[in-house]
Amino acid sequence: MNIGDVASATGLPAKTIRYYEDIGLVAPRRGENGYRTFDETDLHKLSFVARSRSLGFSTEDCRALLELYNDRSRASADVRAVAEANLARVAAKITELEAMQKTLTTLVHRCHGDARPDCPILEDLAAPTA
Amino acid sequence: MNIGDVASATGLPAKTIRYYEDIGLVAPRRGENGYRTFDETDLHKLSFVARSRSLGFSTEDCRALLELYNDRSRASADVRAVAEANLARVAAKITELEAMQKTLTTLVHRCHGDARPDCPILEDLAAPTA
DNA sequence: ATAAGGGTTCCAGTCACTGGAAGGTCAAGG
DNA sequence: CCTTGACCTTCCAGTGACTGGAACCCTTAT
Structure with a gap:
């Protein structure tokens, strides 16, 4: 998936997705042409962040929440x-x-x-x- | 009045008062030593702005409101x-x-x-x- | 003489984007 | 083959309303 697809899937502007990559919330691979290539996991993370942001969590909160989400043994x-x-x-x-x-x-x-x-x-x- | 006096009188941090001068909400004179010298009008303006900000008005709103305040013929x-x-x-x-x-x-x-x-x-x- | 407690400027950072310029890539149509 | 248009890329700058900090000057008291 290219960034535009992810943008329409998540409702996030492409600019914002690039920004989220910048601050390390998501790390899509890159294709031959330099385009970002998002997989299902990236998409899921971005939806997670979008939802979290819409509930008022800061981007730092999102980072923490994503970590907790990926930590199977979190409390x-x-x-x-x-x-x-x-x-x-x-x-x-x-x-x-x-x-x-x-x-x-x-x-x-x-x-x-x-x-x-x-x-x-x-x-x-x-x-x-x- | 020096900036510190105005700060304690209005409750605004000195930094914020300097910032308000920067964006042109207030224009105190300067003394011989380069210090800002605030008169009653400046103090009043700053209180006005502080009150307006506390009610959620933007600084641009404050600018407009100050103008309206000074315009005797406003509606x-x-x-x-x-x-x-x-x-x-x-x-x-x-x-x-x-x-x-x-x-x-x-x-x-x-x-x-x-x-x-x-x-x-x-x-x-x-x-x-x- | 010096120390404390004012004041000054200017630069940079905050937060979460957003806008815009300049340019590379790709698929379709003439 | 060329162009057009829709994508994509990076990078720089701006938003709002401050806030922090460095480096320096002024004043007063000891």
């Missing part, structure tokens, strides 16, 4: 630790964003949003109340 | 448009993260997390069910 606790750390990050981010959302919603609602110049949003940014 | 609708766009971004991000959270939570719960090697987390990453 499931090790995997869970990685997943829990990520879950904590995600939860923290949600909390942070929800606080923003709350404030922004209030401000947007308070602003009449017409042609007049007075604006509660700017007033809050300039000197937040509470 | 509040213009400000609201910027805020609404940001709110939409924030909401979209929350939705995305909540989807991750949901899946991650399920996976973490499903994993017994002991010394045994079989792990539903890795299984899902390798071949997601549904």
Whole structure:
């Protein structure tokens, strides 16, 4: 398989796949012509990474997870630790964003949003109340 | 005021304040010795930016908001448009993260997390069910 | 005189890509 | 045989919003 095939199979842009090779997440062989040649294992790894990334794991997490995946004797606790750390990050981010959302919603609602110049949003940014 | 005073007043790291000068969000004068000299207006601007950033506005948004703030004849609708766009971004991000959270939570719960090697987390990453 | 604690610049690195230029390869059609 | 177009290659640079670090200057106190 060439990179384009893998791109459509995984949904990852070819650029991204090259980048993943760069940072050592995958190591396809090369054909006579210098083209990358992906086998089923490469494809599987890339799908794994794509799925992991979509769940918020960093590329370093992906590297660790791939290693754990290939280590037949890993403890499931090790995997869970990685997943829990990520879950904590995600939860923290949600909390942070929800606080923003709350404030922004209030401000947007308070602003009449017409042609007049007075604006509660700017007033809050300039000197937040509470 | 020197940069350190502004840093403690705004809570922004000195490095960040220098960066904001770099990208033109603030333009403090310079003293004889080459030190940045911040006046009340600079301080106010930086607080404004800090507050805006904490609500998820990009630095470019901050630039626009500062301009609107200084434009006595702006329409509040213009400000609201910027805020609404940001709110939409924030909401979209929350939705995305909540989807991750949901899946991650399920996976973490499903994993017994002991010394045994079989792990539903890795299984899902390798071949997601549904 | 020196040491501590400011301040300055500039360069490089982060993270995970993404865009673009310049060029090589391959299969099909005229 | 030649061209066209769709692939592929490498390499360099840019994104956003900082952050770290080196090397150096300024000020104040001891």
